[in-house]
Amino acid sequence: MSSTPPSLPSTPPALASPAVLPPLGIASLSLGACDHHSLADKLAAASEHGFSSIELFDLDWQHFRDDYARTNGYGLPCSEGDAASVAAAHELARLCREYGVGISCWQPLRTFESWVDPEEERKNRAYARGVLDVLPILGVDLILCCTTTAPAHQSTPSLDKAVEDLRWLADLAASYSPPIRVMYEGLSFGTHRRRWQDAWEVVQKANRANLGLCLDSFNTLALEWADPYSPSGRLSDDVDDKLERNMQELVRKVPGDKIYLYQVADGRFMSPPMTPPTDPSVPRIRPWSRSHRLFPLERSLGAYLPVDRFSDAVVATGYTGPWSLEVFNDSLGEKGEHVPREHAKRGMEGLRLAAQQAYERAHKLYDFLLELASRK
Numbered sequence: 001m002s003s004t005p006p007s008l009p010s011t012p013p014a015l016a017s018p019a020v021l022p023p024l025g026i027a028s029l030s031l032g033a034c035d036h037h038s039l040a041d042k043l044a045a046a047s048e049h050g051f052s053s054i055e056l057f058d059l060d061w062q063h064f065r066d067d068y069a070r071t072n073g074y075g076l077p078c079s080e081g082d083a084a085s086v087a088a089a090h091e092l093a094r095l096c097r098e099y100g101v102g103i104s105c106w107q108p109l110r111t112f113e114s115w116v117d118p119e120e121e122r123k124n125r126a127y128a129r130g131v132l133d134v135l136p137i138l139g140v141d142l143i144l145c146c147t148t149t150a151p152a153h154q155s156t157p158s159l160d161k162a163v164e165d166l167r168w169l170a171d172l173a174a175s176y177s178p179p180i181r182v183m184y185e186g187l188s189f190g191t192h193r194r195r196w197q198d199a200w201e202v203v204q205k206a207n208r209a210n211l212g213l214c215l216d217s218f219n220t221l222a223l224e225w226a227d228p229y230s231p232s233g234r235l236s237d238d239v240d241d242k243l244e245r246n247m248q249e250l251v252r253k254v255p256g257d258k259i260y261l262y263q264v265a266d267g268r269f270m271s272p273p274m275t276p277p278t279d280p281s282v283p284r285i286r287p288w289s290r291s292h293r294l295f296p297l298e299r300s301l302g303a304y305l306p307v308d309r310f311s312d313a314v315v316a317t318g319y320t321g322p323w324s325l326e327v328f329n330d331s332l333g334e335k336g337e338h339v340p341r342e343h344a345k346r347g348m349e350g351l352r353l354a355a356q357q358a359y360e361r362a363h364k365l366y367d368f369l370l371e372l373a374s375r376k
Contacts, residue, residue, distance in 0.1 A: 021355045025053035025104045025324035026347050027263075028060040031340040033333045039064045039092065043099040045340035049348040053104040055261075055324055056140070061106070064092060080130025089137040096139070104322055105183070105261060106135060107144035113165035114148050114155040114192060125168065132173055135180055142181045142260060144214055145169060147190035147199060151281075157192040163205045170208035183260040185214035188223040189283030196220055200254060212258040216326060217310040218265035218293055220246070226305060228270040228288040233304060243306065247313035256318030263326040264311070264351060266303035268292040293327040295350035311358040323355050 028034075031042040031054075039060050046054055065078055065088040074084035096102060109128055115121040135143065145166070148155050166184060173180035186199035193199060196215060203211055225243050227235045236242075267288065277287055294303040325347045332343065 021352065021359065022320060023052045023104075023322040024050070024348065024351050024355065025055060025322050026051050026344065026351075027055040027057055027107070027324060027326040029055075029057040030325050030327040030332065030347060031343050034060045034063040036333070036335045037340050038067075040095055041337070042340050043095055043101050045344040046101050047099040048341065049344040051101060051344065051348065053102040053322060053324070055144075055263075055326065056103045056106045056138070058106070058108065058110075061092075064088060080127055081133035082130075085130070085134050086137060089134040093138050103138055103140045104324060105142035105144055106131060106138070106140055107146075108185070109143065109145040109169075111148045111150040111155075112145050112169065113162050114158070115150065116154055116156055120150075120154070121165075128169060129172065132176060132180060136176055136178070140180075141178055142183060143173065144183050144185060144261070146185045146187045146214075147193040149187065149189065149191055149283075152191050155191055159201065159205065162193070162202045166202055166206045166211060167208060170206065170211040174208070174210045179210055181210045181212065181260055182208075183212050183214040185216060185263075186219060188219040188289060189286045194219075194223055196250065196254075203258065212260040213254060214261045214263060215250075215259055215310075215314060216263040216265070217296075217305070217307045218263075218267060218289065218326070221305045221307070221310060222267060222285050222289060226267060228267070228274045228292070229276050229284075231271075231273055233269045233273075240306075243309060247309060250313045251316045254317055256320065259314065259317060259319045259321065261321065262311075262314050262319060262323050264296050264307065264323055264354060265325065265327045266294040266296045266298060266307050266350075267305045268294055268302040269304040271302075290328045291330045293329055295325060295327055295347045296354040297350045298346065307354060308357065308361075311354060312361060315358050315362045323351060325351055 026046055028039060028042050031037065031045055042054065065085050066076060068088035068091055069076055069078050069084035072087065074087070078084045112124050112128055115124065131143065135141070166182065170182045173182050184199045184203055186194050186196050188194055196213065199213055203213055224246060225235060225239050226233060270288070270292065274288060276284055294301055296307050297303060327347070332339070
């Protein structure tokens with residue numbers, strides 16, 4: 001392991017005590033597959049286990065919207081922003097109030113940016129506008145756009161094009177009342193941009209007050225630390241030192257108020273190692289990402305990523321917003337009423353402990369720095 005000391009926060013975490021945790025949330029997708037588990041059941045499970053919010057996953061929303069439309073006499077197919085989606089949004093908002101669970105964000109805009117074909121750009125902008133139209137009804141002021149996974153021959157790596165598209169989205173989102181924020185996430189299997197640094201470059205150049213980052217522990221650690229196809233589970237022998245430099249760069253470059261959400265997930269150590277995909281259209285990381293994420297600190301199930309180091313860096317930026325679980329796993333596709341409840345229970349146990357430990361480490365570090373300063 002690296003002997004490099006942790007990055008030092010320039011300001012203390014904005015917390016009265018390590019016992020005061022940030023708001024804890026979970027993505028609706030991490031409570032069960034939408035084919036088998038309703039949003040109402042997921043909200044009930046999230047509420048039962050103490051989550052303050054869910055991230056509203058697009059497929060969960062679409063299933064809820066279409067079921068509502070079918071039951072209430074609206075025509076299908078639905079499109080975002082139409083009468084059926086507006087009515088369904090009012091009903092979902094009512095359910096959220098009933099269960100006492102908010103919606104932290106809508107996610108994701110999957111292939112929004114960097115299209116070469118003007119018609120594809122037009123269709124994706126129209127879809128984004130329709131989504132934005134229902135967010136105020138849901139009481140949501142945050143939307144996630146991830147780096148595109150559109151095929152390379154249909155999209156462009158141009159930085160200027162990505163900046164243009166994110167500016168368009170941020171400006172449109174800012175026109176709503178209340179204004180909607182946009183967060184951009186580097187997807188570990190994105191076509192042109194994968195690292196948090198790549199996403200941050202776009203955010204900086206776009207230069208919009210309501211445009212920030214979504215940081216995902218799994219996407220960074222899966223890309224730059226882990227290797228499920230290696231017996232060691234790591235990319236190299238010096239991967240800890242490389243990660244340390246990466247995390248110090250994060251603390252130096254990204255202010256906490258430009259991080260709009262911290263998504264937390266661990267990953268399973270694969271023994272024996274996985275076999276890499278042979279289909280060139282399948283990104284190398286995606287099979288592991290979609291089937292073998294775990295909730296943080298689930299060591300008994302094989303969790304092994306250094307989520308603690310990533311969390312320390314996020315706290316050291318000054319970020320004080322929600323921590324939210326985003327876990328994909330084959331277990332989510334199981335049937336049975338127990339699935340949302342069991343995943344909510346597991347998720348809350350891991351997330352609460354991960355946040356508590358991170359805040360305790362930050363406070364101990366800050367107290368140590370204060371003591372050193374007092375001796376001078």
